[in-house]
Amino acid sequence: MKRLLMADFILVWLIFFLPETGVGQPEISLADTVRINQSIELSHQFYEDFDVDSSLFYAENALELSGQLLYSEKVESDEKLFNRIKALKIQSYVAYARALSGTDMQAAEDSLMAGLHLVGETGTISAKAALYSGLGSIYDRKGQNDQALQYFKKALELYQLSGDQENYLSQLINLGLVHRVMGNYGESLEYLMEALKTGRQVGDTAAIVESLLAIGFVYAFVEKWEDALRHQQEALEIYQQANNLWGIARIHNDMGVTYNLAGELDSALVQHQAALEIRLKSTDTYNTFASYLYIGDIFADKGDFLKAIEYYEMAIPYGNRSGYKITVVDAHLRLGKYCLELPDKEKSLIHFKNALQLSRQIGDPTGQSRAAMELAKIRLGKDEPENAVAMLKLAETHAPEATLRFRKEIYKDMAEAWYKLGDYKSAYLNSLIYSALKDSVSAAENLGKITRLTNVLEFENELALKKESNEKMMAIKEAEINRERFTRNIFLSGMILAVVLVVIIFIRFIEKKKLSHKLNETLSNLRATQRQLVHAEKMASLGELTAGIAHEIQNPLNFVNNFSEVSVDMIDELTDEMEKGNRDEVITLKKDLKQNLRKINEHGKRADAIVKGMLQHSRTSTGQKEPTDINALADEYLRLSYHGLRAKEKTFNADFKTDFDPDLPEVEVISQDIGRVLLNLINNAFYACDERSRSTVSADTPATADDYFKPTVIISTKYLVDKVVISVKDNGNGIPDEIKDKIFQPFFTTKPAGQGTGLGLSLSYEIITKGHGGKMKSESRPGKGTEFIIELPT
Amino acid sequence: MAMNILVVDDEKDIQLLFEQRFRREICNSDVAFEFAYSGKEMISSPNRLASMISNKKSKHYHNG
Numbered sequence: 001m002k003r004l005l006m007a008d009f010i011l012v013w014l015i016f017f018l019p020e021t022g023v024g025q026p027e028i029s030l031a032d033t034v035r036i037n038q039s040i041e042l043s044h045q046f047y048e049d050f051d052v053d054s055s056l057f058y059a060e061n062a063l064e065l066s067g068q069l070l071y072s073e074k075v076e077s078d079e080k081l082f083n084r085i086k087a088l089k090i091q092s093y094v095a096y097a098r099a100l101s102g103t104d105m106q107a108a109e110d111s112l113m114a115g116l117h118l119v120g121e122t123g124t125i126s127a128k129a130a131l132y133s134g135l136g137s138i139y140d141r142k143g144q145n146d147q148a149l150q151y152f153k154k155a156l157e158l159y160q161l162s163g164d165q166e167n168y169l170s171q172l173i174n175l176g177l178v179h180r181v182m183g184n185y186g187e188s189l190e191y192l193m194e195a196l197k198t199g200r201q202v203g204d205t206a207a208i209v210e211s212l213l214a215i216g217f218v219y220a221f222v223e224k225w226e227d228a229l230r231h232q233q234e235a236l237e238i239y240q241q242a243n244n245l246w247g248i249a250r251i252h253n254d255m256g257v258t259y260n261l262a263g264e265l266d267s268a269l270v271q272h273q274a275a276l277e278i279r280l281k282s283t284d285t286y287n288t289f290a291s292y293l294y295i296g297d298i299f300a301d302k303g304d305f306l307k308a309i310e311y312y313e314m315a316i317p318y319g320n321r322s323g324y325k326i327t328v329v330d331a332h333l334r335l336g337k338y339c340l341e342l343p344d345k346e347k348s349l350i351h352f353k354n355a356l357q358l359s360r361q362i363g364d365p366t367g368q369s370r371a372a373m374e375l376a377k378i379r380l381g382k383d384e385p386e387n388a389v390a391m392l393k394l395a396e397t398h399a400p401e402a403t404l405r406f407r408k409e410i411y412k413d414m415a416e417a418w419y420k421l422g423d424y425k426s427a428y429l430n431s432l433i434y435s436a437l438k439d440s441v442s443a444a445e446n447l448g449k450i451t452r453l454t455n456v457l458e459f460e461n462e463l464a465l466k467k468e469s470n471e472k473m474m475a476i477k478e479a480e481i482n483r484e485r486f487t488r489n490i491f492l493s494g495m496i497l498a499v500v501l502v503v504i505i506f507i508r509f510i511e512k513k514k515l516s517h518k519l520n521e522t523l524s525n526l527r528a529t530q531r532q533l534v535h536a537e538k539m540a541s542l543g544e545l546t547a548g549i550a551h552e553i554q555n556p557l558n559f560v561n562n563f564s565e566v567s568v569d570m571i572d573e574l575t576d577e578m579e580k581g582n583r584d585e586v587i588t589l590k591k592d593l594k595q596n597l598r599k600i601n602e603h604g605k606r607a608d609a610i611v612k613g614m615l616q617h618s619r620t621s622t623g624q625k626e627p628t629d630i631n632a633l634a635d636e637y638l639r640l641s642y643h644g645l646r647a648k649e650k651t652f653n654a655d656f657k658t659d660f661d662p663d664l665p666e667v668e669v670i671s672q673d674i675g676r677v678l679l680n681l682i683n684n685a686f687y688a689c690d691e692r693s694r695s696t697v698s699a700d701t702p703a704t705a706d707d708y709f710k711p712t713v714i715i716s717t718k719y720l721v722d723k724v725v726i727s728v729k730d731n732g733n734g735i736p737d738e739i740k741d742k743i744f745q746p747f748f749t750t751k752p753a754g755q756g757t758g759l760g761l762s763l764s765y766e767i768i769t770k771g772h773g774g775k776m777k778s779e780s781r782p783g784k785g786t787e788f789i790i791e792l793p794t
Numbered sequence: 795m796a797m798n799i800l801v802v803d804d805e806k807d808i809q810l811l812f813e814q815r816f817r818r819e820i821c822n823s824d825v826a827f828e829f830a831y832s833g834k835e836m837i838s839s840p841n842r843l844a845s846m847i848s849n850k851k852s853k854h855y856h857n858g
Contacts, residue, residue: 559807566814573818592814599807 032069036062036088043095050286052323056099062092063111090115090127097134101141102324103362109138129158133171140178148178169195169207176214180221183452185459189218209235209247213254222456225262229255249278249287256294260301269298286322289315293331305338312338329359329367336374349378369398369406376413385420392417404444408437537763543644550647553610556603563603567596627666628674630724630792634660634715637675641682645690654689659716667724667792673771674792677764681728681788684760685713687751688732688786695733723774724792731785735778743778768792802830 039062046055066089069075075082093115100108115131136151156171176191192215199207212235219228232255239247256271276291292315300308312335319328332355339348352374359367376391392414399407415430570593577585638656645652689711714729735743742748744765768776768790780786801812809829819825830836 555805559805559811562811562815566811570814570817592817595810596814599810603807 032065033084033088036066036069036085036092039065040088040091040095043099047095047098050284050322052099052102056096059092059096059099063089063096066092086118087124087127090118090123090131093118094130094134097138101138102326105138105142106363109135109142112138125158125162126164129155129162129164129167132158133167133174136171136174136178140174140181145178145182149175152178165198165202166204166207169199169202169204170210172198173207173210173214176211176218180214180218183221183455185218185222185455186462189215189459189462192218205238205242209238212238213251216254216258220258220261222459223262225258228258232258245278246282246284249275249282249284249291252278253287253291253294260294260298265298265302269295272298285318286324286327289318289322289324289327289331292318293327293334296334300334300338305341308338309335309342325358325362326364326367329355329362329364329371332358333367333370333374336371340378345378345381349375352378365398369395369410372398373406373410373413376410376417380413380417380420383420385417388417389414389421404437404441408434408441411437534763537760546644552643553607556606556610559603560600560607563596563600567593567600570596623670623673625668625670628669628671629664630667630669630674630717630726631660631662631664633671633675634658634678634717634726637678638682638713638715641679641686645683645686649690652686652690653693654686654711654713656686656713656715659714661717661719664717664719664724665794667794669772669792670767673767677767677790678726678728680760680764681790682713682715685728685730685732685786685788686711688730688734689713692732722794724794726790726792727787728790729785729787734782734784734786735780736782740778740780744776797825798828799825800828800830800836802833802836804831806831 039058043055043058043062046052046058066085070082070085070089075085093111097108097111097115100111112131112134116128116135119128119131132151132155136148136155139145139148139151152171152174156168156175159168159171172191172195176188176195179185179188179191192211195207196211196215198204199211212231216228216231216235219225219231232251236248236251236255239251252271252275256268256275259265259268259271272291272294276288276295279288279291282288292311296308296311296315299305299311312331315331316328316335319325319331332351336348336351336355339345339351352371356368356371356375359365359371372391372395376388376395379385379388379391392410395410396407396414399410411430411434415427415434418424418427418430570589574586574589574593577589635658638658642654642656645654693709693711710731712731714727716727716729718725718727739748739750743761745762748762765776768774772792774793775791776788778786778788801808809827812827812829813820816825816827820827
């Protein structure tokens, strides 16, 4: 609830102590316009604080002052100043009308009309709009709904034009309220919803609350109690947040009315009492009065007339203080009515008389008419027909044309009174009017009912349509949301899946990288090992070769050494013989010396040839294929192998045979590689034979020479149509069946650890198959021997 | 008394070498040499009791 603040008191002070200006005084000071402005503001403020008298006082003050100024010479000559004062005067009219609206509506209307006249064509939009809005309010109060609508709409348009949101919203709400009074609930709701929506958009709390409350009653009137209470509850929460006690009381009041309409009297009572409790602590006399009245009504509805009368009586002092005398009339009428129920006719009479007097005083025809009629009824009851007729005539004069039902009652009573007075003619005439009215009333009532019903139905239809469209919108929105959610979910799960996949792939990648790194490492280790092994194998075969070569080269060297030594001795001897003069001896010695030198030369050449042969081996190791005599090669390596083995092993005991095909052509091979293959095979063959001979010897001593095992290796060559076949055959123990298919595998060996690399046969196999496109196979019979067969294409 | 020596080797030049190396001894008849170039020859040699000097690595010896 608003209160006068310190600033307001300063305003009041200013108004009274500023220098006076009046008619005839030439100077127009700024203080005058300020004074008018402040008076107008104070009027509004007092009006909002329900101090109607003070409001009226300041409005009159402003009006008078502005009127005086407007027609002074100084102002009339200054157009700018004139317009300013004119605007102030119009504002004064509006304030004046507002202050009067509760007590003298006609005067208020006149004031506004005067303002409208002054505004003319040139007035400002906001001034015009304020006047229209004020007029709308007056016609609303007077029940002239169509005119009210017309003015509110004009005001609405102007405020929309000027962009004054606050007042625009007020007009929307006013229009909604008028439509609600007219029973146009659909249109009402439309305006109010618009107000609520716009209010929420611009954050105008007052407009939101007013819209909510107005909408609440629209729902209440179409008996949608829950919707009504829901809107009121929302408004209540807004007021509670702002801690606005006046507002909270107002909502309790409204909720009480709603419950009352819904027939829930107890709930209604709770609400109204809550409102009353707050209002009693305030200076809000009018609303305190209203709360008392509502509570009284509820008790009356419940049949508790004593309690009802008690509350009505408590209401009246507040009503009197509030300045809204018209409602006090209403209170008196109710008191009269319920006193009759007690029955307390005297007390009732007093109240009706009070009502009549007060309504006459404030010019309330309806109140006058109703009071007069009630009085007439009592008079009739008391058998005072003359008084009754007088009262009824009074009632007839003031009865509003529109309320047929009321008028019908008057004529009915009038007929009865005339009848009692014995004036049958008048009684008959009145009864005729009564029956005519009765028909009209029932017709009007039916029409009203139908109209109302139609309105409610229309509203329901509209509501249903709105609801449906809302539901459709909601469904569409929901579908959209669902779709969005679905899309989002899909997207999300897709993302998650992708992330998971990426993580898995990454982990796999790292693992693979690690693995491949490990594999690479292992592979390089293997390669290094393989290289080392191959190297070892090469070195081994080189050693074997060397052993054979050593023997071949030793003999010529011995000869060279010995012949040269002998020759030195012989030179000494030759010198002796020459001194002796032994000529024959000298000649012999010279001849021998020559021969020795030739021999030295011969054996030197022999050694040279052997070394050259070795060099040739190393030269061919470049891997160039060249035409080679396989027989010679085989013989050479057979010997190299044999001597190599004998050099290493003193007890080595084996024989060999060769069976070379003399027609063998030269074959394009890498002789060093084929030599190595042959060396391998021959070594193996000798090894196998040697093994067997050892085991046989140790096992038993042969009885005869025939039984004597002769370890033998046979090398043979053969020329077929398109290939050369080399066979290395031994009569050793043979290869056991279970390892036959493993012998060409690398590193497979049957030799004791450290003796064989297991690479010999595999390297040989590779050299033959891959290096020369040939074939290599083995045929073996355990206990009989093994034959390796090489086929080389020519 | 002269020594009789049988030399067995598959290198035929060994005879020439020995005859020259021991030329003086042979002239003085201190030593008498006999040469064989294979096992068979050795066995069929008349002076089979003579000391044997042999190159045991001679392939013909084994090959014989």
